[in-house]
Amino acid sequence: MGVEICVEGLTKSFGHQVIWRDVSLTLPAGEISVMLGPSGTGKSVFLKTLVGLLKPDRGSITIAGRDITRLREHDLYEVRKLFGVLFQDGALFGSMDLYDNIAFPLREHTRKPESEIRRIVLEKMDMVGLIGAERKLPGEISGGMRKRAGLARALVLDPEIILFDEPDSGLDPVRVAYLNQLIVDLNAQINATFLIVTHDIASARQVPDNIGLLFRRELVMFGPRQVLLDSDEPVVGQFLNGRMQGPIGMAEEKDAAQVEQELAELGAGHRRGPQGGKGATGAGVTPRLLPSPGIVRPPRWQDIADRESGPRAREGADL
Numbered sequence: 001m002g003v004e005i006c007v008e009g010l011t012k013s014f015g016h017q018v019i020w021r022d023v024s025l026t027l028p029a030g031e032i033s034v035m036l037g038p039s040g041t042g043k044s045v046f047l048k049t050l051v052g053l054l055k056p057d058r059g060s061i062t063i064a065g066r067d068i069t070r071l072r073e074h075d076l077y078e079v080r081k082l083f084g085v086l087f088q089d090g091a092l093f094g095s096m097d098l099y100d101n102i103a104f105p106l107r108e109h110t111r112k113p114e115s116e117i118r119r120i121v122l123e124k125m126d127m128v129g130l131i132g133a134e135r136k137l138p139g140e141i142s143g144g145m146r147k148r149a150g151l152a153r154a155l156v157l158d159p160e161i162i163l164f165d166e167p168d169s170g171l172d173p174v175r176v177a178y179l180n181q182l183i184v185d186l187n188a189q190i191n192a193t194f195l196i197v198t199h200d201i202a203s204a205r206q207v208p209d210n211i212g213l214l215f216r217r218e219l220v221m222f223g224p225r226q227v228l229l230d231s232d233e234p235v236v237g238q239f240l241n242g243r244m245q246g247p248i249g250m251a252e253e254k255d256a257a258q259v260e261q262e263l264a265e266l267g268a269g270h271r272r273g274p275q276g277g278k279g280a281t282g283a284g285v286t287p288r289l290l291p292s293p294g295i296v297r298p299p300r301w302q303d304i305a306d307r308e309s310g311p312r313a314r315e316g317a318d319l
């Protein structure tokens with residue numbers, strides 16, 4: 001059913017470099033959340049901290065009633081079994097075919113017989129559309145297929161939580177669209193809690209229930225998708241519209257006077273970026289990507305479908 005992750009007052013530094021401080025948020029059980037932020041703001045560090053690979057300096061991460069920042073290695077090992085992680089490149093073993101790659105966690109962490117392993121591997125390969133590619137090596141397939149293989153491997157231990165580190169990196173827009181649909185479909189089918197780190201604005205607008213944004217060593221905002229898409233917070237608007245105008249600069253943060261001038265110009269209707277315009281919503285709130293027809297949807301999807309087809313959504317569509 002997925003478990004809730006409750007993060008409170010989390011701070012992480014490497015030496016004197018503070019990565020982020022006082023991060024608090026709750027990833028609701030079974031929902032999809034996306035974490036955004038400019039490069040280097042510590043999104044990957046956040047994922048690694050959630051799974052217990054990095055220790056925070058302060059704060060707590062409560063999963064299934066236990067603060068994992070205080071667990072000993074042995075107990076942490078048990079908690080990690082709740083997680084599936086999709087790394088950026090799929091993190092497949094190059095010398096193993098896809099079948100053996102996907103079977104690896106089952107052979108490593110369980111005592112299941114090969115017949116049961118075969119059933120599970122083929123089931124997960126089917127879920128991600130890879131049936132027939134069992135004997136391919138990672139080097140022989142496309143980047144999109146490698147991601148799907150990595151996803152199948154993340155699924156074999158039936159995780160309650162799946163973390164995705166930039167699942168769309170290196171994929172063309174069509175492959176990203178297919179992967180997004182797969183993510184939404186999987187979430188509806190297995191009902192696990194998903195957290196996705198991405199730079200892809202279109203994905204961030206359509207896929208999640210919740211969006212968070214890390215900037216200037218803080219979590220600027222975390223909340224329901226529509227709240228962030230409607231937000232007047234300059235950095236949120238800049239990021240979700242991919243604009244140059246706003247607090248985020250090319251290599252580093254801009255000074256306050258420059259930001260103020262840019263935002264004033266933007267407010268006065270001076271369009272300079274590809275999607276210049278005021279507010280995060282720009283051309284209305286992007287509709288939510290729904291699970292494919294035929295997939296039995298958990299109850300929250302009905303609420304989303306009703307909301308998306310309600311009067312407000314129609315107003316947005318008329319703009």
Ligand SMILES: Nc1ncnc2c1ncn2[C@@H]1O[C@H](COP(=O)(O)OP(=O)(O)OP(=O)(O)O)[C@@H](O)[C@H]1O
Pocket residue numbers: 014019037038039040041042043044045046
């Ligand atoms: N093990 C480590 N030791 C020291 N510094 C680290 C370590 N891991 C990450 N960092 C630093 O933490 C900062 C944040 O890195 P991270 O990879 O989490 O950023 P990110 O937001 O995921 O970036 P991107 O969007 O470019 O992938 C960087 O300055 C990085 O150099």
